[in-house]
Structure formats: structure tokens, C-alpha cells
Amino acid sequence: MDIAGYVGNQHSGIVLYKNVWDKDANFIERLEDCIGDSTHEYFSWKESLVGDREKMPEYRDCWDFKLRQSDIPICDPAFEEAGEIYKEVIAGVRECVNHYCSLYNIQMEYEEATNFVKYDVGQHFNVHADHGFSYSATVSAIGYLNDGYEGGEYVLPYQDVKFTPEQGDVIVHPSTFVYAHQSLAVTKGRKYSAVTMYDYNDRNHQDHSPQQSKQALAQQVVEQFGGQVQSASS
Numbered sequence: 001m002d003i004a005g006y007v008g009n010q011h012s013g014i015v016l017y018k019n020v021w022d023k024d025a026n027f028i029e030r031l032e033d034c035i036g037d038s039t040h041e042y043f044s045w046k047e048s049l050v051g052d053r054e055k056m057p058e059y060r061d062c063w064d065f066k067l068r069q070s071d072i073p074i075c076d077p078a079f080e081e082a083g084e085i086y087k088e089v090i091a092g093v094r095e096c097v098n099h100y101c102s103l104y105n106i107q108m109e110y111e112e113a114t115n116f117v118k119y120d121v122g123q124h125f126n127v128h129a130d131h132g133f134s135y136s137a138t139v140s141a142i143g144y145l146n147d148g149y150e151g152g153e154y155v156l157p158y159q160d161v162k163f164t165p166e167q168g169d170v171i172v173h174p175s176t177f178v179y180a181h182q183s184l185a186v187t188k189g190r191k192y193s194a195v196t197m198y199d200y201n202d203r204n205h206q207d208h209s210p211q212q213s214k215q216a217l218a219q220q221v222v223e224q225f226g227g228q229v230q231s232a233s234s
């Protein structure tokens with residue numbers, strides 16, 4: 001990994017790392033061999049959503065696939081190669097983020113799932129901030145997994161930055177609104193990136209859905225009272 005320095009203003013907090021992975025890592029061919037045509041519930045390319053819920057193609061239209069560290073021990077053996085790719089990709093990203101954190105004396109203890117993103121011709125992601133009303137993040141890391149396409153530049157409009165990525169680049173920057181960014185449409189070929197967000201801790205990343213809350217409460221009761229509690233209906 002080479003530290004290429006700041007992108008734009010030296011005080012901007014946007015740092016570029018180069019040659020993070022070997023040229024022959026061959027992530028794309030391996031990933032497509034593994035999940036390319038898959039219709040598996042998790043191990044497959046999905047039409048990207050906004051905020052994990054809605055399809056908004058005028059805002060974002062691309063394909064994505066997520067993996068996180070806790071998925072690896074329970075990875076479906078048929079998709080083990082995807083887990084291997086994740087491990088190689090995230091090792092490089094972590095090296096960059098650790099260096100980034102050392103520059104600013106911060107510690108990121110929460111790591112979000114890595115989002116592998118695929119943009120075909122015409123696909124893009126409009127201006128957005130990674131930290132906002134629907135999601136919390138402090139540091140964003142974007143890794144570029146291939147060359148051989150045109151368009152797809154990474155733009156941070158409020159930082160006056162338009163960046164043309166190359167394979168092996170990782171760009172790290174704060175996630176908040178002045179670092180809002182967009183991925184311009186690919187005009188030729190296909191672009192792949194791997195996006196991972198970080199936060200100080202998991203405080204803002206708990207799942208508060210009713211089902212989860214019920215399960216958590218049930219687990220808490222079992223832990224506290226063991227076999228003493230029986231369902232009221234039993």
C-alpha cells in the first residue's frame with residue numbers, strides 16, 4: 001500500500017492510497033465466477049436500494065452485494081470464494097483506514113458490511129452523504145477493484161474534487177455532509193468498487209425493529225431467569 005497523499009486541499013481530510021492490492025488479485029473474474037449468475041438470497045448481485053429499502057433508479061442504479069466480517073464463519077461453502085475475496089479486500093481497506101485514523105488520532109471500532117458495487121454503462125449514484133438522517137458513519141472508504149472502463153469518476157462537489165480512480169486505489173474521507181459525493185455514470189465498460197463505512201462504535205447501529213426487539217427481550221429473559229420462566233400460554 002502506498003500513501004499517495006491528500007486529494008484536493010491538503011486539509012480536506014480526503015486521503016488516497018494506491019496499489020492497495022496486487023494487480024493480479026483478479027477480484028472481478030473471481031467474484032463473477034462465484035456469484036455472477038447466482039440467484040442466492042445473499043450471494044448474488046442485487047439491484048441497489050436506497051437506504052436498504054427503496055429502489056430509486058434516477059438516484060442510484062447499479063448492482064450490489066454485501067459481506068461483513070461476521071458472515072465469514074457462516075459463509076455458505078458454495079460461495080467460499082466470495083468470502084476469500086472479501087477477506088483480501090477488507091485487509092487492504094483496513095490498512096488504509098488504520099493509517100487514516102492515525103493521522104487524525106481517532107479510532108473506528110465499528111465496521112459496516114463491505115458493499116461490492118457494480119456499475120454498468122449508464123449507471124451512477126447521485127450526490128449523497130454517507131452520514132445523515134437515515135444512517136450514521138464517521139469515515140468512508142472506497143476501494144476500486146478494476147480498470148478498463150470510462151466515466152465513473154468520483155465527485156465531491158463541496159470539495160471541488162473530481163477524481164478518476166484506478167485499480168488498487170482506496171480513497172478515505174469523512175462521511176458527513178460536506179463530503180457528499182457522487183459516482184458519475186459509466187460510459188464504457190463496467191466499474192467495480194468496494195465501499196465500507198466506519199464509526200466510533202456500534203451505538204447508532206443497533207437494529208430496533210420490533211421482531212429484533214422481541215427476540216432480544218426473550219433472550220434477556222432466558223439469560224436472567226433460565227428455566228424458571230414459562231410461556232403464559234403453556
Ligand SMILES: [Fe+2]
Nearest residue numbers: 128129130181
Ligand atoms: Fe456514498
